[in-house]
Amino acid sequence: MLFTKTGSLWVSWVRINLIGTRNFWELNPSSSGSWIWRKLCKLKSLARPFLVCEVGSGQTASFWHDNWTGLGALIDLTGTIGPQVVGLPLNSVVRDAIRGSAWWISTSRSRNPIISLIKGLLPEVGNMMVCLEDDVYLWKPDHHPPSPHFSSPKTWLALNPAGPPVSWHKSVWFKNRIPKHAFICWVVAWNRLHTRDRLRRWGLSISPSCVLCNGFDESREHLFFECVFSQEVWVFFTSRLNLNPPASFMDCLQWVNSATRDLNLSLIIKLLFQASVYLIWKERNSRIHSTTTRPPAIIIRDINQIMRARLDPLARNQRNATPGSSLLSTWFRFFP
Structure with a gap:
């Protein structure tokens, strides 16, 4: 996990009291919560590229908003029209996209480019339907594999790349x-x-x-x-x-x-x-x-x-x- 035990309790409180049934990526940071919470929400666009979701049961990861395929948020690839074309609501989790032992979209014969794109991006379903493990969010600030631990120095370097060295x-x-x-x-x-x-x-x-x-x-x-x-x-x-x-x-x-x-x-x-x-x-x-x-x-x-x-x-x-x-x-x- 990205958080300590105390941090996990705080995250749970935030999810229940500040996020609720809404999607974190769609929150309006000026609408509710404390000053520090609103400041954190304003950093969403900076943090989003670094956050990777490792899917377990698929019951938590957002199908459209979370980076669970390794290619970024699907909504960014398809545009806002994606959910309507594909027929999967914007608030769906990954598990909602599975029918039986396959992706619901795999039976579609549509030649719509958005549907074809989604088909090509989805990984194998595997044993997701019987998996009991939670979806896990990992931090990936550089070319190394995603990590469950947040690193301030690596994140700083990712946001502020070092310039070319000077001879003096x-x-x-x-x-x-x-x-x-x-x-x-x-x-x-x-x-x-x-x-x-x-x-x-x-x-x-x-x-x-x-x-x-x-x-x-x-x-x-x-x-x-x-x-x-x-x-x-x-x-x-x-x-x-x-x-x-x-x-x-x-x-x-x-x-x-x-x-x-x-x-x-x-x-x-x-x-x-x-x-x-x-x-x-x-x-x-x-x-x-x-x-x-x-x-x-x-x-x-x-x-x-x-x-x-x-x-x-x-x-x-x-x-x-x-x-x-x-x-x-x-x-x-x-x-x-």
């Missing part, structure tokens, strides 16, 4: 990152920051100049790191690490993940890159929305403090590190 994801979503820094870096990677060049393309009448240097038009590429302000911040750290990163943001984003084979230094570089992006963007916004302006030296000082605060607990967890080889020791070797 390890430069953003790495272990021990600072979440807010990684998020802003991810937004910059997709070029979704509200930089002035984008705002002007949207029709806003604003100055195109960079608020950090006032010398060039503001864009992602200018802010990170062509601007003399942001360049002073970023070069301060890379020069002390004896590194020469690429000029463009996207090239630099790729570079930080392979700048060195030293694991400690690799993490430090990625943390520095994201901290620089985050605090430069923060300073840019502060200058627009307030009268406060800070020089690059203050941004560098703040990044230094952030790095020490982040590396300290990580260094404490490096229990097998030899003296002088921890993350914090590596940091102080370059930034005493």
Whole structure:
């Protein structure tokens, strides 16, 4: 079953008190029940493709509405005229379609395309008439066989398929990152920051100049790191690490993940890159929305403090590190 014992009791109560003799798939979610029940009913169209009925006695499964053939709801294949053409009411269960030991429609000689379609879709009756087992509803969110257990992760992936991987994801979503820094870096990677060049393309009448240097038009590429302000911040750290990163943001984003084979230094570089992006963007916004302006030296000082605060607990967890080889020791070797 898709539900625990407690869940089964709740489902039974819902069937008796909220569904009654009506078909669940035809319920009007705004007509009755609590707020949460109405919200659940509105998700019917999303859930329907994942729900498969394994027929036992055929006394519960809806002939027209449930996916008991593995091909979806028959009413979707025939259209609303299907029940009238076939001669089986819309509220019929699977067992209602059996006469003796065969489907009632098997004796029809009609050449109606809908009847021919239904004939071709119906499975063998088998021992359904003598079966005492209930019809069972299973969950099938992917290509694997239907399961009696609901899986939130699999359902989420089915509703939100993963897009193609990007080559720079390890430069953003790495272990021990600072979440807010990684998020802003991810937004910059997709070029979704509200930089002035984008705002002007949207029709806003604003100055195109960079608020950090006032010398060039503001864009992602200018802010990170062509601007003399942001360049002073970023070069301060890379020069002390004896590194020469690429000029463009996207090239630099790729570079930080392979700048060195030293694991400690690799993490430090990625943390520095994201901290620089985050605090430069923060300073840019502060200058627009307030009268406060800070020089690059203050941004560098703040990044230094952030790095020490982040590396300290990580260094404490490096229990097998030899003296002088921890993350914090590596940091102080370059930034005493």
